[in-house]
Amino acid sequence: MDCVIATQNLLIGILLSGVLLCSDIRAEVPGVVSSPNPEKLSVPVQDGHIVPYKQEIPGAKVSFEMLPVPGGTFEQGSRHKDAAADESPLVKVEVEPFWIGKCEVTWAEYKLFMKLCSVFEGFEEHDMRVVTKENEIDAITAPSKLYDPSFTFQSGEDPQKPAVSMSQYAAKQYTKWLSLLTGEFYRLPTESEWEYACRAGADSDYYFGDDAAKLDQYAWFEDNADYETHLVGQKLPNNWGLHDMAGNASEWVLDEYRADWYEKLPQRLLTTSETLCWPEVLYPRVLRGGSINSTATGCRSAARRASNDEELRSYDPNTPKSPWWFASDEALDIGFRIVRPLKQISREEQEKYWQADLRTITRDANKRIFEEGRGERGLVDQQLPQATAELQRKRQQTKESP
Amino acid sequence: MSDIPSLQFPSRRMFLQNSAVTAAALGTLGFPQSVHAAGTDVLRIGLVGCGGRGTDAVINALTADPHTELVAIGDTFADRTASCLKTLKENKDIAPRVAVSDDSVFTGFDAYKQVIDSPVDVVLLATPPHFRPAHFAYAVEKGKHCFVEKPVAVDVPGVLSVQKTCEEAKRKNLAVVSGLCWRYDLGVKETIQRIQDGAIGDIMAIESRYNAGTLWHRGREPEWSEMEYQIRNWLYFTWLSGDHINEQAIHSLDKTGWLTGDIAPIQAMGIGGRQQRTDKKYGNVFDHHVVFYEYPNDVRVFFTCRQQDNCSSFVDEIVIGTKGTARILTNLIKGEKKWKYKGPKPSMYVQEHEEMFKSIRSGSPINNGGYMTNSTLLAIMGRMSTYSGQDVKWEDVISNTDKLGPSKYEWADAPLETVAIPGMVPVA
Numbered sequence: 001m002d003c004v005i006a007t008q009n010l011l012i013g014i015l016l017s018g019v020l021l022c023s024d025i026r027a028e029v030p031g032v033v034s035s036p037n038p039e040k041l042s043v044p045v046q047d048g049h050i051v052p053y054k055q056e057i058p059g060a061k062v063s064f065e066m067l068p069v070p071g072g073t074f075e076q077g078s079r080h081k082d083a084a085a086d087e088s089p090l091v092k093v094e095v096e097p098f099w100i101g102k103c104e105v106t107w108a109e110y111k112l113f114m115k116l117c118s119v120f121e122g123f124e125e126h127d128m129r130v131v132t133k134e135n136e137i138d139a140i141t142a143p144s145k146l147y148d149p150s151f152t153f154q155s156g157e158d159p160q161k162p163a164v165s166m167s168q169y170a171a172k173q174y175t176k177w178l179s180l181l182t183g184e185f186y187r188l189p190t191e192s193e194w195e196y197a198c199r200a201g202a203d204s205d206y207y208f209g210d211d212a213a214k215l216d217q218y219a220w221f222e223d224n225a226d227y228e229t230h231l232v233g234q235k236l237p238n239n240w241g242l243h244d245m246a247g248n249a250s251e252w253v254l255d256e257y258r259a260d261w262y263e264k265l266p267q268r269l270l271t272t273s274e275t276l277c278w279p280e281v282l283y284p285r286v287l288r289g290g291s292i293n294s295t296a297t298g299c300r301s302a303a304r305r306a307s308n309d310e311e312l313r314s315y316d317p318n319t320p321k322s323p324w325w326f327a328s329d330e331a332l333d334i335g336f337r338i339v340r341p342l343k344q345i346s347r348e349e350q351e352k353y354w355q356a357d358l359r360t361i362t363r364d365a366n367k368r369i370f371e372e373g374r375g376e377r378g379l380v381d382q383q384l385p386q387a388t389a390e391l392q393r394k395r396q397q398t399k400e401s402p
Numbered sequence: 403m404s405d406i407p408s409l410q411f412p413s414r415r416m417f418l419q420n421s422a423v424t425a426a427a428l429g430t431l432g433f434p435q436s437v438h439a440a441g442t443d444v445l446r447i448g449l450v451g452c453g454g455r456g457t458d459a460v461i462n463a464l465t466a467d468p469h470t471e472l473v474a475i476g477d478t479f480a481d482r483t484a485s486c487l488k489t490l491k492e493n494k495d496i497a498p499r500v501a502v503s504d505d506s507v508f509t510g511f512d513a514y515k516q517v518i519d520s521p522v523d524v525v526l527l528a529t530p531p532h533f534r535p536a537h538f539a540y541a542v543e544k545g546k547h548c549f550v551e552k553p554v555a556v557d558v559p560g561v562l563s564v565q566k567t568c569e570e571a572k573r574k575n576l577a578v579v580s581g582l583c584w585r586y587d588l589g590v591k592e593t594i595q596r597i598q599d600g601a602i603g604d605i606m607a608i609e610s611r612y613n614a615g616t617l618w619h620r621g622r623e624p625e626w627s628e629m630e631y632q633i634r635n636w637l638y639f640t641w642l643s644g645d646h647i648n649e650q651a652i653h654s655l656d657k658t659g660w661l662t663g664d665i666a667p668i669q670a671m672g673i674g675g676r677q678q679r680t681d682k683k684y685g686n687v688f689d690h691h692v693v694f695y696e697y698p699n700d701v702r703v704f705f706t707c708r709q710q711d712n713c714s715s716f717v718d719e720i721v722i723g724t725k726g727t728a729r730i731l732t733n734l735i736k737g738e739k740k741w742k743y744k745g746p747k748p749s750m751y752v753q754e755h756e757e758m759f760k761s762i763r764s765g766s767p768i769n770n771g772g773y774m775t776n777s778t779l780l781a782i783m784g785r786m787s788t789y790s791g792q793d794v795k796w797e798d799v800i801s802n803t804d805k806l807g808p809s810k811y812e813w814a815d816a817p818l819e820t821v822a823i824p825g826m827v828p829v830a
Contacts, residue, residue, distance in 0.1 A: 118616075118711050145615040148653075150717035150731045157714070227742065314749035317583070318454030319461055319489055329589075329747060371485060372454060373618035399680070 030055055030184065031066060031099055031340075041241055043068040045097050045342060052102070052241070058181050059385025062108045066099040066340060067241045073269065074196050075203060077262055078302035086259040087302040092269045093192045100189065100197045101337040103162075103232035103243050104251060105174070110163030113174050116142035120378030122391045129379045129387055137351070138180060140173045141365045143324035144375035151315065151327050155228040155292075162229050162249040162335040167309065168285050169361050170324040171252045171336040176354035178338070180380040187353040189339040190276040191255040191304075194288045197339075198246070198301045200239035205300045206246060207238040212296040219247025221299050225292035229333065246299040249335030250287040254353065257284035257306035279357050283309035291333035307334075320364040323356075324375060441763050445470045448522035448546075450514045450537055452477035452486035455551060456528035458751065459581075460486075463526060463549070464496040466755035471499040474506040474520035476513030478529075478633060483507050511811045518544050524577070524762070525549070530636040531644055532556050532807055535563040542571045542578075547762055549755065550770075551581035553652045553778040556644035558802040561775050561782065568771025577767030579758040580774035582656045586757060587750040589733040589743040594660055601737045602723030605701060609720040610658050612651035612707040619683065629808075629816040638685030640785075640819060641807035647674075647691045647788070648781035651707035655784070656777035657719050657730055658695070658703045664773045667695040667703070667780070669795045672787030676821060678710045686819040693784035705784065791824025798829060 031053035036042030042049040050068040057063065073094045078087040120142055123129045131139045143166070146152055152165040166174075168188075175186045189197065204210045208218055215221060218238075220230045225247070233243040256279035258264075265275060279285055284306035290299025297303065312334070315327040326334065356362045368374045447463055449456050452475055460472055472490070477483045487507065490500045508516035514537045518525055524547040527537050531553045541548050548571070554564045571578045584590045597605070620634045636642035643649040674691035676684070689710050695703040719730040726737030733743035761768040779799060786802070787794040808817055 115712065121619075145617065145711065146715065147614070147617065148717055149614050149715040153715055153717075154732060314747075315751075317458055317751060319458035319493075320454070321458075367485070367489075371481075373620045 031068065041068060043070040043097055045071070050097060050099065050342060053099075055182060055184075057109065057112055057178070058382065059388060060112050062112060064105070064109055064338075065102040066338075067102050069095075069098050069100055069193075069197050069240060071095055071097040072196075072201075074199060074201075076192055076195050076275065076302070078205075078300070079203065080205065083302060084304070086304050087262070089262055089267075091192075091262050091265050091275060093196065093272060093275055094269055095193060095196045095272055097342045098193065099340045099342075100193075100242065101339070102237075102241060104249050104335045104337045105163050105171075106160055106232055107157050107163050108159035110166070110174065111157075111159075113177055114143055114145075116140075116177070116378060117145055117376045119388050119391060120376035122395060123378055123387070124376070126391065126394055128391065131377055131379060135379060137347075138379050138381055139377050140176050140180075140354075140380055141324070141369065142173075142376045142378065143170050144322055144368060146325065147317075148327065151329065151331060152325065154329070154332050158231060160231040160233075162232055162244070164229060164249050164333060164335045165326045165331040166334070166336075167312075167322075167324055167326060168252045168307070169356055169365075172254075172354050172356075173324075174336075175338055177380050179350070179354070181382065181384060183382060184340055185344070185350055186338045186340050187350075188252055188254045188336060190272050191253045191286050191288065192272045192275040193339060194251065194253045195301060197240065197242060198238065198289065200242070202239065202301070205302075207301055208236075215246065215296050215299060219244065219290060219299050220292050221247040221290050221294050221296065222292065223296070227292055227332075229292055229335075245289050246301070247290045247294065248292065249289070249333050250291040250294075250305055251289045252334070252336040253286050253288050254278070255286045256280060257286045257304065259306075282358060282360065283307050285309075287334060293333050318372075320367055322368065322374070323361050323365045442469050445523045445759065445762065446473045446521060447471065448474040448476070448517040448520055448525045449486070450476050450517050450525060450527050451529035451551070452482040453528065456526065457486045457489050459526045459528055459549065459551070459755075460490060460500075461493060461496055462749070462751045463524070463755045463759075464499050466752050467759035470524075470759065471501045473501050474508070474517045474522055475502055476508035476517040478509065478511060478513065479630075480509045483509055515540060518546060523547060524758075527551055528581075530633065530642045531649065532560075532636075532642045535560040535567070538564055539567045542567045542574065542576055545574060545576065547577040547758070547767060549577075549579045549581065549758060550774065552656070552774065553644055553648045553781060554580075554774050555778055556641060556648060556782075557804055557806045558779070558782060558799060559805050561778050562800075564778075565771065565775045568769060568775065571771070572769050575765075575767060577758050577762050578769045578771050578774075579754055579761075580770035581754070582653065582770070582774055582777060583750045583754055584653060584657055584731075585660065585770070585773070586754040587747075588745060588753070589747055590657070590730055590750075592743050592745065593728060593730055593733045593735065594657075596735055596741065597661065597721060597723070597728055601726065601735050601741070602721065602728050603725030603737075605661060605721055605723050607702045607704065607722045608658050608661055609722070610654045610703055610705040611716045611718065612654040613714065613716050614650070614707075614709060615711050615713075615715060616679065616689075616709050617650075622683070627813045627815070628818070629811070629813055632685070632816045635683075635685070638679075638683070638687050640686055641817065643687065644778075644781065644806075645687045645691075645785050646689075646709050647693075647707050647785050648778065650709070651691070651705075652777055652781045654707065654717065654719065655705065655780040656773065658705065659773060659777045659780055661719070661721060661730075662697050662701060662703065664776050665697070666776070666796045667697050667783070669793055670695050670783050670787045671793045672784050672789075673791075673824070674785075674788030675824070686821045688788060688821075691784055691788045693787060695780070695784075786829050789822035789824065790827055790829040792829050794829060802829070 036049040075090040255277040287305040312326040313321040672693040676689040679689040690708040721728040728735045735741040
């Protein structure tokens with residue numbers, strides 16, 4: 001069914017492009033063209049090509065770049081005898097085409113999401129965009145303002161540094177915000193998608209081969225990072241143009257971490273939906289890609305890091321702990337990158353990738369928002385930037401009136 | 403230099419060296435307080451102040467020592483005790499030791515007395531700081547060990563009262579553990595220890611910043627009296643919180659106090675005001691303070707704190723020494739050799755409770771009275787200067803007799819203080 005929808009869209013697109021004599025299949029669909037520019041990365045798909053694109057975040061002068069990832073099959077995990085136990089056996093996975101962030105999500109992007117807390121507060125005060133039972137499917141929770149930014153910003157808050165120290169739940173809410181704002185479906189990658197994109201066709205330890213001595217050219221890690229995150233995109237990319245997959249910040253994926261997950265999967269070619277371990281517990285969840293705190297071994301494409309959310313919240317002085325922010329040195333290297341699948345899915349299905357997956361997360365978020373006044377809930381749609389501007393005018397007026 | 407020499411422990415390390423002597427000396431005085439020295443007896447805990455911090459403090463305490471149980475809780479508001487208890491009972495690790503029944507849950511302004519009068523050995527004091535001096539005095543009067551959240555008061559008479567109570571606690575061999583948690587953080591402790599051992603030479607100056615965003619606001623319900631409104635939104639009323647320089651940024655001032663040896667500064671120059679949080683729902687606190695503290699030997703502390711949204715944030719102390727620099731929360735020293743703490747980092751919140759229970763069981767309870775009162779005075783001194791626009795000397799601070807807040811607590815009107823305008827209000 002979903003395939004049919006996607007195909008229809010692309011067909012309509014091709015017809016339109018024929019009429020308009022334009023290379024874009026659907027002018028409003030970013031990253032899809034009928035005839036690609038030969039100098040740019042492009043990936044042929046069923047009815048055209050997917051190509052890199054730059055998306056501006058509506059209402060802000062901030063944009064991010066997405067790169068195409070071709071569909072294909074690969075072996076997930078490590079083929080080396082001395083690999084960590086949780087990286088084997090190898091799992092054969094078939095991956096459908098998608099786009100992935102060229103870089104990790106930066107502070108420039110994430111701070112727009114963080115600002116929503118104050119914006120939603122304002123909507124509530126001015127009775128604007130009230131959340132009701134009918135529209136709450138379009139609501140997100142915005143992270144609370146940082147009580148003590150000493151953890152989050154220990155590497156500074158340069159707009160081009162990766163955003164860090166958010167929980168997986170906050171990262172998922174970010175992708176919902178971005179999706180409803182841009183009209184395109186963004187989400188976290190699955191663990192398989194992540195490793196596939198990281199390898200970019202290479203089955204070696206690292207995407208540039210097996211020689212750890214070269215890692216310095218490709219990644220910020222323990223030996224060269226000085227325990228601080230660095231501006232994204234400074235190190236060499238992999239074959240598909242992705243930067244910092246091996247280092248800088250560790251990246252959230254959708255999966256729960258189970259050390260024996262590969263072992264338990266059936267021994268045949270699997271889809272990424274089959275390999276996805278939907279979380280049933282708060283932690284551990286999977287973080288991928290090495291980081292400023294990783295040794296070279298931890299930067300290998302197959303390396304898996306398990307989160308310990310309780311430990312990551314150990315410097316949060318309140319209970320319930322923040323569902324959006326970690327407070328611990330161990331969280332200074334935790335960030336994420338986004339993907340956009342080519343295949344369309346229904347609005348209801350999208351929710352599963354965005355929403356809190358455990359009742360306890362919702363309970364803690366609600367308690368923080370409704371009892372403590374920390375964090376806010378609000379609606380996201382394509383009118384949000386306009387409404388935010390209107391709110392600012394109202395706030396200005398209130399300030400100016402005696 | 404200080405008027406309270408008996409409480410001035412130059413460092414926790416030195417205190418620990420002294421405590422054995424103190425305990426031995428006290429042993430001859432006949433205060434029968436160290437009844438739990440045996441080790442595995444159950445220590446019973448009471449909580450006063452059931453907000454997020456109080457709730458978390460209970461979890462820290464019950465996590466820190468397996469032979470503990472929570473037996474009584476109290477808060478001004480019934481919804482807060484209920485929500486606290488619910489959260490604790492949902493935490494499966496500690497729920498079996500939450501032994502609170504309906505008749506050991508207390509509410510109202512006198513809830514603290516009922517908690518303290520319950521069969522508890524240790525009291526966790528976690529209400530807004532205005533109430534701390536009275537709660538602490540009552541707890542020590544009744545012979546209870548105390549975990550005392552920061553800050554310990556909002557005005558000078560309050561701090562002086564807490565100092566007296568600390569002395570009494572020492573005489574009775576009762577623990578007084580401060581919620582100035584960074585003193586129990588292993589990374590910060592080792593960093594400061596190395597600085598004190600000379601890793602960056604002599605300290606010349608400290609740049610101290612607690613620049614953060616705004617915090618929560620709990621709104622106003624029509625059925626609330628003004629008093630209820632203010633207590634529920636206590637951050638924004640100086641009489642309740644002492645202003646954010648005291649309530650929040652004390653963590654930074656406490657680290658500057660620690661680094662300068664927990665002694666009294668000579669004087670302070672402060673500039674402050676409010677630019678973003680001008681609405682009257684934000685009571686009378688400022689949203690930024692800048693204070694320069696002058697210490698003996700020309701040592702200076704340049705301190706800033708800000709609670710404004712969408713501004714640069716930064717929280718840490720940058721210590722400038724004759725032979726290098728250091729960053730405290732980053733646990734980083736750039737001296738002759740570069741050093742960064744890489745040891746274990748257990749939760750400092752659990753750590754402070756672990757050390758408290760251990761000290762109670764060993765019969766020589768910790769007394770953090772020196773630095774917790776000194777650091778609160780640093781914050782109040784800064785506020786006195788930012789509110790008045792006058793440079794303030796230490797003597798002006800410790801002789802100040804202004805008491806903040808109403809003379810009695812009832813669900814009715816509460817004082818509506820105006821925002822201080824420097825140059826137009828006296829030092830207070």
